[in-house]
Amino acid sequence: MDFNLFILGLSYLGTFSFAISGFITASKKQLDLFGAFVIAFVTGLGGGTLRDLLLNTKVGWLSEPTNVYTVIAAVILAYLFKKQFVRLRKTMFLFDTIGIALFTISGLQVAQQYELNSLYLVLFGVITATFGGAIRDILCDEIPLIFRREIYATACILGAVSYLGFESLGFGLILKTVLSCSIIILVRTLAVLKNWSIPVVADDSE
Amino acid sequence: MDFNLFILGLSYLGTFSFAISGFITASKKQLDLFGAFVIAFVTGLGGGTLRDLLLNTKVGWLSEPTNVYTVIAAVILAYLFKKQFVRLRKTMFLFDTIGIALFTISGLQVAQQYELNSLYLVLFGVITATFGGAIRDILCDEIPLIFRREIYATACILGAVSYLGFESLGFGLILKTVLSCSIIILVRTLAVLKNWSIPVVADDSE
């Protein structure tokens, strides 16, 4: 129970952090406050929304208004303290990384309620973690960042696969969640520090 | 009954007007006739489609073919009389403004069938009214106009909130619909005439 509450709290922190990052992107595009809210919303909740649409189930944030209030709070705070948030880039990176870790594992856990094979579980974990940012970039008329740089998605895939591995070893819910989230956070942080990347499929034929 | 028919008629007029505006946007992008039809379709019916997908319900235009015929008629007329439509810009603006007013309130009314709290009702009103145009702009490789200019969405929010206010005061269906639509039309028209806008979240840190 306490652990679930802890996870839930961290998940709102993830949404909050994603929403802030959406707001900052919007501000670079000179959007107005409504546009910034929409971008913050889709960044924070778009990945889970796409997952729920594909699973043909009720969209999560429709039954949990706290998600929507979290986005609204993030937009208000970001509007008032934008300079501070931009300055807090390292803290934001940490939030964002915790966010993708939790979104990957929680997305996978949601998908597990639908009797899908492991391939799909990993897929829905990654979709939950990465498509909020992808929709943000599409709305801002950019090619999604996660298709181009860093091993963002790879970290999510590794985390999702290890979660399933730990599960097959019989690890408890808390242990496998903490371990697989840690793997995502570690890989992503190392990737940024060491400038790792996965191969670009450049068009060398031209 | 007569009033419902009146509302339905105006709603088709809204779809028609949105579809024409989609066609005109498409013509600026040198699309072919099929592309123009797709853009007209998503502009006219995309907002309601997104609302229905998020509510996990049957997409409205699947059970009411008149919506699709309206789009087809708009495309044919716009193709034949494009110059006239472009010249009729003020009339088109009026149709478009009536369109967003009706879409906001009818979107809210559809959402009311799903036992959602007021926050969601306003949200779905605004989504119905604004996301058709937003999808049009994404397909045409532009940042959605409603994220950048005018207080288009703000007018919808004000209208949706006042509808709920009138409802809590016990106003009848006709009265609250007419009043809240009038508010949207008034705010939007004044905003354009007076050049009102809401704050841009410009990135002044760079």
Place this chain on the structure above:
Amino acid sequence: MDFNLFILGLSYLGTFSFAISGFITASKKQLDLFGAFVIAFVTGLGGGTLRDLLLNTKVGWLSEPTNVYTVIAAVILAYLFKKQFVRLRKTMFLFDTIGIALFTISGLQVAQQYELNSLYLVLFGVITATFGGAIRDILCDEIPLIFRREIYATACILGAVSYLGFESLGFGLILKTVLSCSIIILVRTLAVLKNWSIPVVADDSE
């Protein structure tokens, strides 16, 4: 039974071919391997996914993992043998054309399970065949190609309409499928060879 298996096999070939075309587009945009996989996935399976979302039914590839494995295989092969695939442009064009023919008719057949009128059946056939490529282009920050060039979509519409015509004449499943697919393949091939196109709705008023 044998015919169904034949159709199913050709449909995987269609997905495979679409996925390869997605990969090649991704490589022109300097995406990384994850991005290329996403683009290959949406090109191969996005049209059917949109159809299933609009029909409010379970997304097809969730119950048939072979579709997902086909995309994975296409990405691996395209990564290893990209130069060969680019060189095999004519073969790829053939696969692609067979792909849209089969997607049009199979999309229409799926929609027939939902008691929709003919207008919708044609619409869902065309959506299944063309929106994978359209989503690919949106993700790659381009105006969808099918909105601008060739009579790609027109070929699909002609094929879908003739399928319904053959059906009303009492033709059997095999005969009407083969004939209508042939029409699509023929029209599309002739259109490319003869450089046919449908009218552009150019904005001549400026």
